[in-house]
Amino acid sequence: MxxxxxxxxxxxxxxxxxxxxxxxxxxxxxxxxxxxxxxxxxxxxxxxxxxxxxxxxxxxxxxxxxxxHGMRFSPECFDDLPLREVLIRVGTRFVELIWSEAAIRVHQSVMGEAQRVPEAARLFVKAGPEQGTAVLVALFERLTQRGLIAVDDPAFAARQFLAAMQGGPYCLMAVSLAPSPTAEERSAFVAKAVDLFIRGVAPGR
Structure with a gap:
């Protein structure tokens, strides 16, 4: 919820x-x-x-x-947009969030404290990933209702979309082995990830 x-x-x-x-x-x-x-x-x-x-x-x-970073939205706010534009906008918001310096530092802090202070990890997951996933699941259910995607399990599709957005340089950034990508690089990454994802969820495939 x-x-x-x-x-x-x-x-x-x-x-x-x-x-x-x-x-x-x-x-x-x-x-x-x-x-x-x-x-x-x-x-x-x-x-x-x-x-x-x-x-x-x-x-x-x-x-x-x-x-x-715009990741607390109502799925109806995208009803006037085509599928690709919806996913581009949401993907961009998510990438801007998880690739931000603050989010990277929080992730590193949580990982560092997870064994010693598991409560911190539990609270982080509850307030961040779980709520973010719930928002995306609601969006994918809406996209299914609109006939823009054809999936049997909108929740699974939403989680796979988020996983796709966590690819690219994110893993290296999370361990401080890569600099933050430029705005152009972020846009290109999101567009490529979205286009690849759409091939798997588009109706009539």
Whole structure:
């Protein structure tokens, strides 16, 4: 189920920005609510009113990054577009998210802490990959209803699409062995991946 992101007031946005920087700097385990309140320049009462626990703050921070890159959308918002354009737009948003410096650093932090602090990995998966997949599954179900794709399992197709977008230089970037691609390289990668994917899901194939 896809959940709508809560509305953010100025204080909430301030807290999320500070939390993002601290989680990136220190990781989940070393981040404290006191430090976030201090860095965000808010009282602990203000912080805990909006985020009752560090777990809540961490998942909200991850979800906020996904939202900021356009990965919290309603599938109906693409109803006026042809299939290729829908997939290009969604693929571009997803690539811009996972290839961003912040996302790469979060991924590295989570992997580094996974054995010692498995809760951090669980929260990351819940707020990021699971929610992102749910959004894509809803989109692929909509595309199936519109007759733009012909698949027996929209959920499987959606996950394969996300997997395709995690190809290319991403694996090397995740271990700091490749620089971030240029905007032109990103666009070319998404277009090629989408065109290859469409051959497998288009009706009448």
């Amino acid at each position: 896809v959940t709508e992101a809560p509305a953010k007031d100025a204080k909430t946005a301030q807290i999320l920005e500070a939390a993002r920087d601290i989680f990136l700097e220190l990781g989940y385990a070393a981040t404290s609510m006191d430090l976030v309140a201090q860095r965000a320049r808010v009282s602990k009462t203000t912080l805990y009113t909006r985020f009752p626990s560090k777990d809540d703050l961490y998942t909200a921070t991850i979800s906020n990054e996904c939202e900021r």
